[in-house]
Amino acid sequence: MKKKVILAFTFVAVLGLVAMPLFGGGRREARPQVTVFWALYDGLTEDYRRELESAFMAAHPDIDLDIVAIPWDNMYDQILTSVAAGDPPDVSVIGTRWLLELKEMGAVLPVEDYVSQALLDNIAEGTKEAELEGVLWGLPVAAGARLMAINKDLTDVVPTTMEELRDAARDAADRTGAYGLILPGQKHTELTDFVYYFYAAGGEFFEVQADGSLGRSTVNSEAGVKALQFMLDLAEEPGLVPDGYLSQTRMDAHPVFYAGNAAYVMIGAWAESSLADAGATFEVEYAQIPGFAGHPSQPLVVTDSLVMFDGAGNPEAAAKFIEFFYQDEWKARFDELIGFPPVTLSAAALPQFDTPLYEALGEAAINAKAWPLMEGWAEYDDRIWDAVSEAFLGRKTPQQALDDAAAAIDRARGF
Amino acid sequence: MSFKQRLLHPEARLAYLMMLPASLFILLFMFYPVLHVVMMSIHDTTRLGHLRDFAGLRYYNETFSDPVFWRTIGRTVVWTVVAVLVKTIVGMIIALLLNQPYRGRRFSRMLFIIPWASSVPISAIIWRWVLNHEFGLMNHTLKSLGIWARPPVWLGEPLPAFISNLWVDTWIGIPFMALVFLAGMQGISADLYESAEIDGAGALTKFSRITLPGIRHIIIIATLLSALWTFNDFNVVWIMTKGGPAGLTDILITALYKSAFEWLRFSRAAVLAVVTFVVLMALALSYARLYFKGEND
Known part of the structure; x- marks a missing residue:
């Protein structure tokens, strides 16, 4: 009798262990979570990341936001391994030169399908390097000539x-x-x-x-x-x-x-x-x-983009984060910290971007050349x-x- | 009792059932990945590593006909042999010293464990700073003490970079060897040494006739583990030099990582993984044979 009890208990335990992943055991997702891979640009502070996270969650209490800071040097590896593992972030900063690769993998979503027309209209036309065959796959997050x-x-x-x-x-x-x-x-x-x-x-x-x-x-x-x-x-x-x-x-x-x-x-x-x-x-x-x-x-002109990933599960919530981040209050401060010229028309009109540095950057952009966009x-x-x-x-x-x-x-x- | 009866005995059945979860776990998380990597090495793969068309031995031929591969293999062998030798010899010397009775011995033992107890990436990052040509402590010390007026660019020239990687790997690995050897030495009866002294044996004779045979098994296991870890020591090489300059400090494991996760050439990376697996398996098996042969003797 005792053996039968042990046998039955073991059988149920094994079955439970095997079946748990199938039924999403252990997951407690009461509200959508948005994960953002956040490149650590020179000049970008931890305070800014934390404040952005808190402000977004205060404005959207129904969404959990996790902004994961990653050094630039590890960004490409981190994105690829997460995509390969089937667990991509909802949103990530990418070097726009990686876009073709990610698009060929079927890993990214066209951002223009998810964000508002008002936001798209506010992006400076010359910075939309992530536009492939007429479709905008990512929003410029940092664009500047050297x-x-x-x-x-x-x-x-x-x-x-x-x-x-x-x-x-x-x-x-x-x-x-x-x-x-x-x-x-x-x-x-x-x-x-x-x-x-x-x-x-x-x-x-x-x-x-x-x-x-x-x-x-x-x-x-x-x-x-x-x-x-x-x-x-x-x-x-x-x-x-x-x-x-x-x-x-x-x-x-x-x-x-x-x-x-x-x-x-x-x-x-x-x-x-x-x-x-x-x-x-x-x-x-x-x-x-x-x-x-x-x-x-x-x-050289380098453009980095903010893209949305397919398979992350929460594109609508992810789009809300993008809309939030591209408000002048946050995006212009981000541009100031990392020193890149603004990519939104509204931020470009702000007085803090009227300096000799931005004047030189504007001049450099005229003849600048990007990386080859290729797999x-x-x-x-x-x-x-x-x-x-x-x-x-x-x-x-x-x-x-x-x-x-x-x-x-x-x-x-x-x- | 026949084999069949033994197999179907209720206690045996219970044992099999108890082993089932662990067996499933091993099959799922150990054998399946190995099998999948072998499959990747004989298939074309997508840039996410998914299998496509059967490619036979094409990727093996390509890899084995690439001189860079053979140079990397040679460097990996030198890297492993030199590092394990240095760690074993220095570890043995330190263990012998720490085994002597003197005041402050316990404190010394604690000090020696620090490199091993520290996180490998953090140790490697700190050594990167120390070896920085412009601001690093190493060159500053060498120059200001007049030891070396024009020290090498430690992490920028091939040989100094290789030596720097070796140094950091051995610096981290020596305490482990020393402590394992020390533990073995403490298991040897003091009576043996006393008898040998009465017979007029010197320090060298006591070491070669008592200490070494007494910790023979421990040496085998420790050097095997060290060889496996050193062969696969990705952290130190990647953090210190990323296999550079120009891939001249790459070892097999960093070359594999570059192929797979930077260049997305998963088939070629799988070939390198299979080679790594075969080499380490052969090493482990020959060691096991040596170990069990000694046990049977």
């Missing part, structure tokens, strides 16, 4: 070509003992610190085929080799760039500028807030990243940066390194 910041205590020269920049940086370094220019030798999320020079030399990553699609890699073009050789020459000149540039990502290298130890840095719109955070007291001038002689200035970019981006590293390490010439990278990219893309 520019150059100059430490006026170390130099007065505003260079108009890359060659002038090198000479002015050399002069500043010789005169002051500070570094002339910041040159990160390691990648931070993207190969941004190569593309400044690559675009300045008129480079294109891929040839455009007759049907408009992207063909073979052209990173090993004359422009690519010129850009990489120029970076190498800068790196090899003693005292011109920080000694430890090889181990520095942007996050390690930019503080050297904030500390007043470098004359020039190519940077994003977060420069002003980061300088303020670092307690910098020197005067800063913002200027355009120059082109090489004979080439126009063509800075598999993360791998190609890594391969190109590996080529840059191999050239820095003297293991290959710029031509050899970029030839190998282009060949590897073409092979991976089936050419």
Whole structure:
């Protein structure tokens, strides 16, 4: 009898364990929960995240909001693993260059189907990079061209070509003992610190085929080799760039500028807030990243978007969060903290965005060029940066390194 | 009692039933993932890792004909062998020291456990700061004491970066080895050492004839565990260098991660996972054989 009781008890326990997930055991969802993957931009504070969360839940007591802060460097991995695991966030900040990949996976929802027309009308037309084939998949959350910041205590020269920049940086370094220019030798999320020079030399990553699609890699073009050789020459000149540039990502290298130890840095719109955070007291001038002689200035523009994910379960509640966040009270403050120019028409009219930094950003946006929007970019981006590293390490010439990278990219893309 | 009778005995049936949940759990969470990874390695996969067309051994051929793969394998072997050797030798020396009677021995033992008790990611992040070329404590100390006027860029050049990763991995792993060896040494009867001393045995003889044989099983288990952990030590390499510069500090596990979760090439990543599984399985089996052979002897 005793054994039968044990047997019956064990059987029921096993059955219960097996059946629990099928019936959603253990879940107590009285109200919809909205999870937001929140990129930790330079300048964005924890206080802001917490206040936004509390304010939204006070305004919408029927919704649980969980804003999960994630460092930019881990954002892509975090999103992909959550999508692959079938547990995506309701809303996430993404690099717009990842959108095509996520769309091909069927992971994202068209945001225009969920948010109000009033909000869509308030978004500046030029910032809607997440519009594919006439459908808006994400709202721009941070959009800004890159520019150059100059430490006026170390130099007065505003260079108009890359060659002038090198000479002015050399002069500043010789005169002051500070570094002339910041040159990160390691990648931070993207190969941004190569593309400044690559675009300045008129480079294109891929040839455009007759049907408009992207063909073979052209990173090993004359422009690519010129850009990489120029970076190498800068790196090899003693005292011109920080000694430890090889181990520095942007996050390690930019503080050297904030500390007043470098004359020039190519940077994003977060420069002003980061300088303020670092307690910098020197005067800063913002200027355009120059082109090489004979080439126009063509800075990188980076757009990040806020997208909604399919399969998260609460798109209507997620849309309410987006509507809430894009009010001037929150979005304009967000823009101010991270230093990017506003993406909404109403915020653009606010007086805090009428400064020399935003003026320079506006000018930079005119000729700015974005990343290629394509599947598999993360791998190609890594391969190109590996080529840059191999050239820095003297293991290959710029031509050899970029030839190998282009060949590897073409092979991976089936050419 | 025949085999069938034993199998159907009520007590045996109860035992099987009791084992059922654990068996189901193991099947579901251990064997199924392994099987699925093998399937991924012989199929094309979507960028989310879902199986598509059968690809046979294509991804194995591609991987095995890639020189980067063989360089990564070679580096992983060097990484594992050097790290385990250093951890074993240094761990043994520390265990011998901590086993000597002296004042403050308990305090020393507590100090030695700190690296092991700390979170690996936090330790790695702190070492990253220490080794920072511009602001790091290491280069500042080397330069200001006049030891090395132009120290290397620890995390930016291939060999120094590899050595830095090795250093952090061993720094974290040595206390574990030391404590395990120490626990083994404390199980050896003091009478044996006293007898050996009466017979005129020196320190080296006592170590080689009493201590080493006395903790032989512990050494086998500890080095096996250390080899498995070191081979798969993703945290240290990823946090310190991300396998860079130019993939020159990648070990198999970081290369696998890049393939799967950065480049979304799940089939190739699955091949690397299968290779990792086979290597570690072979290692574990040969160790088990050695261990049980010793036990039978």
